[in-house]
Amino acid sequence: MRTIEQILHSAKTVAVVGLSNKPERASYEVAEYLQSQGYEIYPVNPAYAGQEILGRTVYGTLQEAADELAKDGRRIDVVDVFRKAEDVPPVAKDAIDVRASTLWMQLGIENQKAADLARAAGMEVVMNHCMLIEHRKLGAQA
Secondary structure (H helix, E strand, O other), X not given: XXXXXXXXXXXXXXXXXXXXXXXXXXXXXXXXXXXXXXXXXXXXXXXXXXXXXXXXXXXXXXXXXXXXXXXXXXXXXXXXXXXXXHHHHHHHHHXXXXXXXXXXXXXXXXXXHHHHHHHHOOOEEEOOOOHHHHHHHHHHHO
16 A cells, blocks of 8 residues: 555646636645646546636546546546545546546545445545645655
8 A cells, every 4th residue: 555645756647526616615726736736637527527627628527537548548546536425436436447546535535435445446545635735745845
């Protein structure tokens, strides 16, 4: 099992599930920060599918985002989830289907069923941690 530090250092592509187009929302702030740090963001939110958030096309499903990456022989490294805890198991199943490396549930989000599903499929799982906060901690250590 890799550490949060190892996950953040190796990840290049992040699918942000539940990304909002409202700058005051945590999902937007985190995605904007990750993008500024060199991560490639893939917004996933059926409510905004086909629109742009942070200059990136929004996908209706994780599969659509994964299909776009697959055109270049790449895949999603981290599925960063901004959904209610009870809504995470279907996201975990989708993350498994697209062969993502890590299922990351943001601060305040924990779902053991989703975590167990993802781990059983060989994925790394992070629960109740913010990617922005964890990344900033690493910067402070550098």
